[in-house]
Amino acid sequence: MEGATLPPPPPATPEKADATAWMGVAAGAIGSLMATLDISIVNASLPTIQGEIGASSSEGTWIATAYLVAEIIIIPLTAWLERVFGLRRFLMIATALFTVFSIMCGLSTSLTMMILGRIGQGFTAGAMIPTALTIIATRLPPSQQPIGTALFGSTVIMGPVMGPLVGGWLTENFSWHYAFFVNVPISIILMVLLFVGLPKGKMKLGELINADWFGVIGMVLGLGGITVVLEEGHREQWFESALIWQLTAMTVLGFVMIGIGQVYAKRPVIKLALLRNRAFAAVFTLSLVLGAVMFGTAYVIPQFLAAVADYNALQAGKIVFLSGIPAALMMPMFPILVARVDLRVIVGTGIILLGLSCYMDVSLTAQSRGSDFVVTQLLRGLGTVFCMLFLNQAAISSVSVEEAGDGAGLFNAGRNLGGSIGLALLATLQDERWEFHRWSLHSALGANNLNVQDWVSQQAMTYGGGPDGMAAALRSLDGQVLREALVMAFNDDFMALTVGIVLVAPLVLLLRPLPKGYHAKAAH
Known part of the structure; x- marks a missing residue:
């Protein structure tokens, strides 16, 4: 693992x-x-x-x-x-x-x-x-x-x-x-x-x-730099900002230093040469997307429930916890499944369940509540346990015994890297799409639209009429537009995750089946 x-x-x-x-x-x-x-x-x-x-x-x-x-x-x-x-x-x-x-x-x-x-x-x-x-x-x-x-x-x-x-x-x-x-x-x-x-x-x-000091320093600069660029790029207007240019240069320098370590260090801090192995490269890519889905949904769902459904922290936590139930129930079955079922079948099933769970969450509305996530969270939990445990076995079995530790480390670092990049990209996507949907909705509500005029007039009367009532009615309209735009932005987050899963799904075919008689303790 x-x-x-x-x-x-x-x-x-x-x-x-x-x-x-x-x-x-x-x-x-x-x-x-x-x-x-x-x-x-x-x-x-x-x-x-x-x-x-x-x-x-x-x-x-x-x-x-x-x-x-x-x-x-x-x-x-x-x-x-x-x-x-x-x-x-x-x-x-x-x-x-x-x-x-x-x-x-x-x-x-x-x-x-x-x-x-x-x-x-x-x-x-x-x-x-x-x-x-x-x-x-x-x-x-x-x-x-x-x-x-x-x-x-x-x-x-x-x-x-x-x-x-x-x-x-x-x-x-x-x-x-x-x-x-x-x-x-x-x-x-x-x-x-x-x-x-x-x-x-x-x-x-x-x-x-x-020690591979080039690799150690390079990882700090490269991984730290790329995450900050992805996180801050939208707010800093990307490459219009001197800060983004500096951070990009730092990222490139970091990855160059990692490359130097790969060539000259007696024992590189992370063995990237394993990615030349087609089966292991497939495992690593799948781990990136798995990390984005695991950590991305654990972040997006509480944010949606707090902002749209007005859930408190405990209520949101209960919804996120639902995905752990199938994981706990399936754990005793792990040694049996790993010995008797082709891991490509299990991982493929997990990928399908993850993709389905994200796609089902694309149709959220401003009236959606925690109950709308129950089925998708259970599907997501089952898909996660199928993918994570068995991809770990695939990572170890696709490399030599001597490289098993390096393979497991790279796989798990990839999962966390996917989570980190996924969180940054989802936050950026949400900001950009929220703004896009807000102005799209405003442009659709033309000032000459009779229905809009009637609605604003009625709302103004409920606020007491006059200039103050009209201002309150317009604020109410803008608030509803913001809410709808935010829901649409969350839907875009789930669609992005769905697309990511679909794109990497064919890589399951490149996974290497476990040797005959292989079981859980083979990782040791």
């Missing part, structure tokens, strides 16, 4: 793991759950947070995007950092810093402070996700590893859909600040489990000298 180079289990591993080993596995599961949950914990309460820290709707996407970008950068670096510091020490440092950054987010009074805190959260939480599989591989015997894998898989899927529900409940019953403060007691428990459940490892500081 999340990629890290997984060392083989020690020869003396017993047939059954002891209590301390399971404590280590529990720590890995809690860490990955907390990390994935915090991706989306702010989504349902985002309108509240934006109001309190003075951020616009499009600026608010940075609260989610900053976290994802940081995770994208850290995931491929995790195996290297683990070697440098030792697994237990590395995770305890990451947990302690994650706690500090969570407190910083909870105390934020400005957008800048919030984004800095979210970047710190992303860097430190991203380290917890891939190392969960390392713990499973090293602390459990082969016979019990599928149990650990299923436990890990459930946290990766349930985290993003539980986030809006937990964040919404805390926001409505306490304050949005507690969506971040809740990490403090969990982190304390996690540090105790890490200390007891993992053996002490040695530091290898010499690894710092041999």
Whole structure:
């Protein structure tokens, strides 16, 4: 799943793991759950947070995007950092810093402070996700590893859909600040489990000298730069802005540095050569779109329910959580399906379900409520579990055993990259289409239209008549136009996701079927 180079289990591993080993596995599961949950914990309460820290709707996407970008950068670096510091020490440092950054987010009074805190959260939480599989591989015997894998898989899927529900409940019953403060007691428990459940490892500081520093710096500049360009391009009038030109230059420099690392580094930080493999390139492309759908819908749906249906954070969180129900129900079936059904059939079915769920949401109206998302959310959850778990297996099986860790890391970094770019593009598309639909509707309501004149006159009378009544009637008309235009912009977001899914669907045919007898623990 999340990629890290997984060392083989020690020869003396017993047939059954002891209590301390399971404590280590529990720590890995809690860490990955907390990390994935915090991706989306702010989504349902985002309108509240934006109001309190003075951020616009499009600026608010940075609260989610900053976290994802940081995770994208850290995931491929995790195996290297683990070697440098030792697994237990590395995770305890990451947990302690994650706690500090969570407190910083909870105390934020400005957008800048919030984004800095979210970047710190992303860097430190991203380290917890891939190392969960390392713990499973090293602390459990082969016979019990599928149990650990299923436990890990459930946290990766349930985290993003539980986030809006937990964040919404805390926001409505306490304050949005507690969506971040809740990490403090969990982190304390996690540090105790890490200390007891993992053996002490040695530091290898010499690894710092041999690192692919061109690749590390290039990823920060390239991935950070391209996300900012996509996020800010619309507001800055694209290349009419000197800032966009500078950020584009930074992005190009970053990708050039990554390329230099690919050629000259003894061990590139991320092995892009794997993309020359047709089957793996198909997996990676599908992971980009999967990330855009997963994180994009978890952002768009709460925004729609808050702006159009006037839902509070908790109500919106409950709707997002619906997609987690089929994921939880299907998890026990994972080992059976992976052994008996061609993964191309399962992934293809998942892609169809995702495309159908997004297409069904294209026909939203100003009267749509949470009930209109129930069926589509259930379909989306089932499609997600089919795609994500089995694409991960496809990523590992399409490369050699020695490259399995690199393949899993690139696949999962691709999913987060797709989520980050998807969030930026959806926010930009929504802004542009909202403006387009607003003026289109206004132009259709001509001043000489008798029906419009009658409606305005009637509304003016209800507001008391006279110039003041007429002004109030015109404001009411503009408000209705804005509302309808916003709904149409949300529909355009779902149509964009549908088109993206349709375009990549044929890539399923390029996937490589799993070898005979392959099952869940083959990833280890």
